[in-house]
Amino acid sequence: MTLPPHTRLVLSSLGLCLSGLTSAHAASPAVSFRQQIAPLLLQQCQTCHGPTEQKGGYRLDTFDFLSRKDDDGDPALVPGKPELSDLYRLLVTTEADERMPKKAAPLAPELTELVKRWIAEGARFDGDDKTASLVEIIPPQTHPKAPEAYTLPVPVTALAFSPDGSELTASGFRELTVWSPEDGQLLRRISNVAPRTFQIVYGTDGASIAVASGAPGEFGEVRVYQPKTGEMLRQIVSAADAVLDVKISPDGRWIATGGADHYVSIFDFPTGARRHRLAAHSDAVTSVAISQDSKQVASVSIDRAAKVFDIQTGKLVAIYRDHQSPLYSVAFAPDGKQMMTAGYDKSMHQWNIADAKKQRELALEGNVLRMQVSGDQIYFGGSGKKIGQASVAELKTTRTLTSIEDWVYALAIHAPTRRLAVGGYDGTITVWNMEDGKQVAHFSAAPGYKDKAAVIFAR
């Protein structure tokens, strides 16, 4: 079985502590909040004592909150005195209805011992910012390697063309795979990636790719890699749940993300400094988009709302609530005055940013998960097992590309070479020539997967 990186970290550092204890108590290294306590709290406690819910009036998603009192006025943390600290006491109490975590087995004694020692040692904070969330202060991990050969296809949830159109980078399991879009040949693999990748975007210079990823329910991150060498350059985001989308502004200044932790975040791309963390939605943020003029960012969510923000100030510009179902996809019209949004209600809406009024609606056969504007056309796909193409101006279907076997999870366009690539639940990638609507290649994106011929079709 595979543990999430945080647990692995706790356990490995624990081994260290225990060996230290047996040899000489005084010599054992101090317990680290960032490396040992924060991952534990994040995994075991934050769901009920975090930003979305504060049971007993208590939250511990930052060190600052952690050390405050709860509703009863009992101190959560008394440095040096674990027995007086509720943070420890409630983990080991024999009172069944008091013991944390509630509705679950008690924590292993090694873990409660760790908390006890940390408090006994003075409950020191070894980070920079006491108000930073736990996920942000936990140091980045090296992810386990991808399987050499896949025994099953994995859904393709993200695709991106290189700026010259010669390479197509796809999501894999704990990796990115790089393919030739013309013949489906595997060019290389990029490792040290979280289990699942939900979006891949190239930086404007083509020398970096930003990758939104994570393990659902466990953690999320946005990392930047060198696309040729596969080297991880930096980690921009650490989140409590998978990051589902990332976009870089056309002027290269901004990077916007949205994720299953309900947040929309805006960073300065060159420095990685966070500018805004917007609690914009009440459910997972499934997609974000940045306007052509790099001035606005839009988001959509499972909560059925679509929002537009000023990228500079983070201020809300528009809210659109006419959809009846979870939203998965958002795009700016080329003129920057209108939005296109779609999701599970089988209908694409086009609406004005200025008054949040619906202008046009396109009824569809299935759910829409991905859409992308190219020129004056918008391309989209989802559960309908086909790719639709519509004119942005009239929102009328102009063409349909069929012969996809399952749900579409990823869509990428390279306008100069007129290529459109689609990734699906079934683990295949299909590349079309947008000029004549003919398929260029159709292949399984699972390296070493033997059940079917890896390249199913290549022209």
Add this chain to the structure above:
Amino acid sequence: MKTALLSLFAVWLGLAGAFSSQTEPAKPQPKMEPVEVGNPERIEIQPPQILLGSPLQKIQIVVSGFYANGVVQDLTRVATLSAEAPGVVKIENALVSPLANGSTEIRVKAGGREHKLPVKVTRQETPEKVSFLYGTLAALSKNGCNSGGCHGAPSGKGGFALSMVAFDPEADKITLTRDFYNRRINPPDPESSLVLRKPLMEVAHRGGLRLQKNEDSYRLLVDWIAQGCTFDDDKAPRLVGIRVDPSARRTFEWPAHTQQLRVTASFNDGSERDVTRLAMYSSSEEALASVSETGLVVASGRGQVGISVRFLDNVETCYFTFVRKIEGFTWQAPTPANYVDDAVFAKLKLLQYQPSETCSDAEFLRRVFVDVTGLLPKVEETMAFLADTSPNKRAAIIDDLLSRPAFARFWAFKWGDLLRISPATLKEPGTHKYNAWIIKAWEENLPYDAFARTLLTAQGSSLDNPPANFFRTTTNTSEATEMAAQIFLGSRVQCAKCHNHPFEKWTQDNYYGLGAFFERVQRKKGLRPDELVIYSSRRGEITQPRTGKKMPPWAPGAGELQLPQEADRLDAFAAWLTAPENPYFARVEVNRLWWQLMGRGIVEPIDDFRESNPPSNPELLDALSRDFVTHHFDRKHVLRAILNSRTYQASSRPNASNKEDEKNFSHARQQMLTAEQLLDAVCQVTGQPEKFGNLPLGTPATQLPSPQPNNAFLVAFGQPSRQSSCACERQSQPSLTQALQLSNSQTVENRLKNGGGQFVQSLVQQTKSDDEIIEKLYLAALCRRPKEIELQRAKQFIAARPDRGTSLEDVAWSILNLREFVFRH
């Protein structure tokens, strides 16, 4: 609809509790007595042979011992089971799981008897492909994931919504695999799938710990994911039913009090599979017997219990009776008056509960008056009855009461609750005409089949043909279907509107099939004010919203009815319903009559007939129903039989033997008078009637044509507003408001005081001494004379105060606040 909503909500909550408590850490294990094996005449092993054709299969063995005296008991937990050849199977708690291909025998030893069970293990080298329908969904159901309180709720939990107990596999397919970018499953690393890590609490889960790695459910889910989350194709076998062993009803005598169950699923290709560890279990009465997640029934009390076994949408119920010899118990009972007592006493004798003695004449008189007419007897009637020495006086007063106008009016009033008679829906003329028609039906003792048929098939103007108001209280097919099912079939089918019924065989298809009978009911405005015309159209089909199929009329037990297109479906429904052989119609009504007199149904609640909610005394229900049908659905006949029984006439004081019995009718129930009965009683004792709207002064509350929402007293004591056909709409919870109403309200106070002392004056005029006044008060309120000590205290109280009038008022007030006055006992 508040009450209906509340009761629905309660069903949701109940569901969460009943089927999903598997891994709550706190669930205590029931105490088990050691088995007294003795010397069985023979032992029986189920199944007769063990065939294990896949690594995922496991088989539960059940061992029963049969004894010379006709007794049977479960020996599973004491039998020694050992495999002859090592390494072929593993046996743990009588559960056989495969280890390697091969053949052997299992030697079963119990009570000095021995049996050999042939065993064959094959195909262990081939991983079994997990069936989505019968593996994955069964595992999710077993662990409560898709229960109504969790992800089976209409909008799910935490964004993850499954269909309740997997009634919609197509939707679950999408949710588990395609939805949210395949978030919940991870085939390349199955054990890291969110759908597993959450219930294991490896990732924080609001629903808590719901799964353990050593459970079969875990293995099934992991394998299904590892195999790439595939679905059953069209050729895969389909489930046709489940069988529960032991299949016959069993009666256990203490210390025998446990039974291991065994559940077998059968498929349309003729194959069978043991699903004991995947089935879900619930007990009709947890306090009497609980059932574990592995199908072990453990009783802690005496009585009959129904254990429901569910595997996906298949539900079977098995019944067990647990009896216990009580030290020094010798059966003593009044001589049975009729078949009612025969059935009740047989049960009580079996369970060793001594029935209470027959109640006193005073108790009987007050009880029978209140139950049959809603009113207290007049003082003269009480005195005459108490003085009467004829041996048949109880039977005589029963006949007398059943022929009084107050009887017809009071029972019409009860039906008014059931039929939701209220001007809010029927307007004033409709209310009065409909009510008058029902009173007439009771006066004429209209046979119940004719009564029901008339209601169901009445067409035309609601003003000219009063029973046509039956459908007027509903606005659409769903409401009509649910009302008819609740009233005539004693079934709460509402659940099945959106999903298969969580506790019963009712499926969503059945709901719409039943609805097909009512789909053609038409309602249109008449020409006169407040007139509605009800008629039955000859066209119109109902569509099952999930499948989009047009549903033909369907009736429980009868299946789909083949009717000509032009047939009047209401006629067809009424004909099916009122046929003497209909298994529901007579039972539901006799149970309701019983409940109205006894305060508790033989099936309880009275509108919740289902296999998983068995009658507490099936023989009694059968006997009443048989008598009812034989006597052409004569309701007075059944009432008379019940009223004349020793069971009805038992004292409400429990004895040492029966004080724990709540459902076998060993003693009469004490229960608070209904709001209307209590108000009438206050009016009767004080001699001052209540005025209701435009109704003539003197109309008793128990004969009102419709509820009086402005009457604070009636509202406080639970008068229903008649928005639901459920008896539960009438609130019977005691409250502070009630105490205040009795002690301190104008309703009581004005009657004693503000009428210028009228009440006391009337007493003083008629009688002279304190003794006589006090006696009359007791007779009026409690149907008995005061005891010596009561009399003395009251007299001392009066003597110690200067104002005799006020003191008499206070004495009357204190009697109206006695529990004995407020209760029927």
